[in-house]
Amino acid sequence: VTPETAPNRTEVRRADRDATDEAPEILVQGLVAHVGFVIEGQPYVIPFTYHFDPASPGKLYLHGSTKGRALEHFASGAPICVEVSLLDGLVYSKTAFFHSMNYRSAVCFGRARIVEDEAEKRAVFEKLIGRYFEGRTAPRDYTSPTAEHLSVTTLVRLTIENWSAKARRGGPNGPHDKDPDAPGSAGVLDLDRPKPA
Amino acid sequence: VTPETAPNRTEVRRADRDATDEAPEILVQGLVAHVGFVIEGQPYVIPFTYHFDPASPGKLYLHGSTKGRALEHFASGAPICVEVSLLDGLVYSKTAFFHSMNYRSAVCFGRARIVEDEAEKRAVFEKLIGRYFEGRTAPRDYTSPTAEHLSVTTLVRLTIENWSAKARRGGPNGPHDKDPDAPGSAGVLDLDRPKPA
Numbered sequence: 001v002t003p004e005t006a007p008n009r010t011e012v013r014r015a016d017r018d019a020t021d022e023a024p025e026i027l028v029q030g031l032v033a034h035v036g037f038v039i040e041g042q043p044y045v046i047p048f049t050y051h052f053d054p055a056s057p058g059k060l061y062l063h064g065s066t067k068g069r070a071l072e073h074f075a076s077g078a079p080i081c082v083e084v085s086l087l088d089g090l091v092y093s094k095t096a097f098f099h100s101m102n103y104r105s106a107v108c109f110g111r112a113r114i115v116e117d118e119a120e121k122r123a124v125f126e127k128l129i130g131r132y133f134e135g136r137t138a139p140r141d142y143t144s145p146t147a148e149h150l151s152v153t154t155l156v157r158l159t160i161e162n163w164s165a166k167a168r169r170g171g172p173n174g175p176h177d178k179d180p181d182a183p184g185s186a187g188v189l190d191l192d193r194p195k196p197a
Numbered sequence: 198v199t200p201e202t203a204p205n206r207t208e209v210r211r212a213d214r215d216a217t218d219e220a221p222e223i224l225v226q227g228l229v230a231h232v233g234f235v236i237e238g239q240p241y242v243i244p245f246t247y248h249f250d251p252a253s254p255g256k257l258y259l260h261g262s263t264k265g266r267a268l269e270h271f272a273s274g275a276p277i278c279v280e281v282s283l284l285d286g287l288v289y290s291k292t293a294f295f296h297s298m299n300y301r302s303a304v305c306f307g308r309a310r311i312v313e314d315e316a317e318k319r320a321v322f323e324k325l326i327g328r329y330f331e332g333r334t335a336p337r338d339y340t341s342p343t344a345e346h347l348s349v350t351t352l353v354r355l356t357i358e359n360w361s362a363k364a365r366r367g368g369p370n371g372p373h374d375k376d377p378d379a380p381g382s383a384g385v386l387d388l389d390r391p392k393p394a
Contacts, residue, residue, distance in 0.1 A: 032282055032300075036233040036242035045233035045242055045280035047302050083242035085229055092330055094339050097346035099326055103229075105244050129296055133289055133386070142293050142381045149294035184339045189330070 019104060019167035026106040026165055027052040030084035031132070033062060037073055037080045046070045050082070051128040060108060061115070061124050062156040074112045074156045082108045082158060089191055093172035094184035100172065102188065106165040108158065115155040118147070124155055216301060216364035223303040223362055224249040227281035228329070230259060234270055234277045243267045247279070248325040257305060258312070258321050259353040271309045271353045279305045279355060286388055288369050291381035295371035299385060303362040305355065312352040315344070321352055 019026075033050040036043060051061040060082060064071050074080065089102035115121050125145055129136055138144040145153070176182035216223075230247040233240060248258040257279060261268050271277065286299035312318050322342055326333055335341040342350070373379035 031284060031287075031298075034231040034242050034244075034280060034282075036240035036278075038235050038238065038240045041235065042276055042306070043233035043235045043240055043278045045231050045278045045304065047231075047280065047282045047300070049298060079239055081233075081240045081242045083231060083244065085231075085244045087228060090228075090329055092333065092339070095346075096322060096326060096335065096339050096342040097350065099329070099339070101228075101246060103244070107242065109239070125293060129293060132287055132296070136289065138293065139380070142289070142291050142296070145293040149292075153294065183336070 014166070017166040017168055019165040020163070021165075022104060022167060023106040023108075023163045023165040024052075024054040024057055026086060026104050027060065027084055027108075028054055029086055030106075032084070033060070034083045034085075035062060035070065035080055036083070037070060037078060039073055044070065049128070049132070050084075051124055051131055053127065058160050060158045060160060061128070062112065062158065063125075063128060064154055064156070071114070071154050071156060075114045077111045077113055080110065080112050080158065082110075087191055088169075090189040091168075091172050092185065092187060092189065093174035094176045094182055094186050095172075095174035098172045098174035098177065100168060102168050102170070104165065104167040106163060108160045108163040110159045110161040112156045112158040115157050118150055120157075121145075121150050121153075121155050125150070125153070211363070214363040214365055216362045217360070218362075219301060219364060220303040220305075220360045220362040221249075221251040221254055223283060223301050224257065224281055224305075225251055226283055227303075229281070230257070231280045231282075232259060232267065232277060233280070234267060234275060236270055241267065246325070246329070247281075248321055248328055250324065255357055257355045257357060258325070259309065259355065260322075260325060261351050261353070268311070268351050268353060272311045274308045274310055277307065277309050277355065279307075284388055285366075287386040288365075289382065289384055289386065290369035290371035291373045291376075291379055291383050292369075292371035295369045295374065297365060297369065299365050299367070301362065301364040303360060305357045305360040307356045307358040309353045309355040312354050315347055317354075318342075318347050318350075318352050322347070322350070 033048045048062045085105040091100040172186045177186035230245045245259045282302040288297040369383045374383035
């Protein structure tokens with residue numbers, strides 16, 4: 001079995017939580033990409049800043065320093081997994097079992113390559129700054145990357161082969177949560193959006 | 198090379214960002230564990246709720262439904278990686294290259310097994326609810342898990358073999374960020390703590 005033929009790589013087993021049509025919006029709202037890769041059978045997960053543009057949904061850019069084991073590995077085109085989660089609320093119930101979280105989570109599978117083209121690198125870095133700092137633009141707010149700065153920064157482009165997303169919404173589902181006379185308390189502790197998780 | 202002998206599994210390459218002594222505090226503050234594992238060479242990353250107690254730093258519990266590919270895999274004792282990140286601020290600079298993030302991130306390596314012991318399961322679930330909802334206790338706020346509920350919930354115990362943590366703090370480090378006469382703007386957009394990422 002190769003990664004390409006692994007069964008059900010993006011299957012969401014609980015149909016009630018499938019939110020694959022929301023994957024682009026989750027990737028737009030997220031701030032941290034949790035990137036999984038394998039070296040010699042050992043899994044690693046490292047957080048990265050990233051850029052995703054819903055107008056180009058087949059790719060996702062990861063940004064890191066030129067140092068680091070992860071980026072060296074990415075250059076090889078090995079399979080990677082990128083997960084982005086948004087934590088929307090903490091759900092509490094009158095019954096222990098029904099405590100939960102409201103979240104939206106997307107996962108992307110594919111292979112990544114280091115971006116060598118300077119024009120692509122430059123364009124993505126400018127967009128990435130605008131994604132993290134809405135409305136921030138050069139040269140008003142900052143000076144654009146120099147060729148030297150571009151040369152010591154690594155940008156990785158993931159070609160997304162497939163993705164899925166899941167979500168949980170709403171209040172607690174315990175048997176007594178809608179009964180005001182039942183002992184205990186139930187509700188949702190909302191967390192401000194957008195909230196990376 | 199086996200996972201145990203893989204070189205430098207927890208090395209933090211940038212010494213200025215090493216924060217391994219903060220790993221317990223990061224795990225205490227985090228809300229989401231990003232769990233990496235490998236099936237047939239393919240990396241996966243899935244978000245979980247979790248429990249970590251700094252008084253028992255050698256283990257970490259992951260909580261999921263009984264369904265799901267990940268938990269089936271965990272039962273095998275295969276190597277996994279658990280990453281928890283806290284996003285503290287967005288750092289903006291007068292120079293594109295010096296935009297950054299303030300974060301704290303911990304990563305744990307080890308092997309995991311499903312917890313079969315009902316007393317351990319029960320105790321961890323009660324503590325987990327108290328960790329996510331400070332001060333929430335049974336029977337005042339909710340009814341404790343029934344044996345039936347425990348039987349359909351899966352708890353996984355990771356034995357942490359090693360861990361590391363890294364952090365970035367402070368303002369931007371661009372060459373003009375402390376010069377009020379230089380064009381553009383520089384600073385930190387603080388995000389409320391604790392902030393999972």
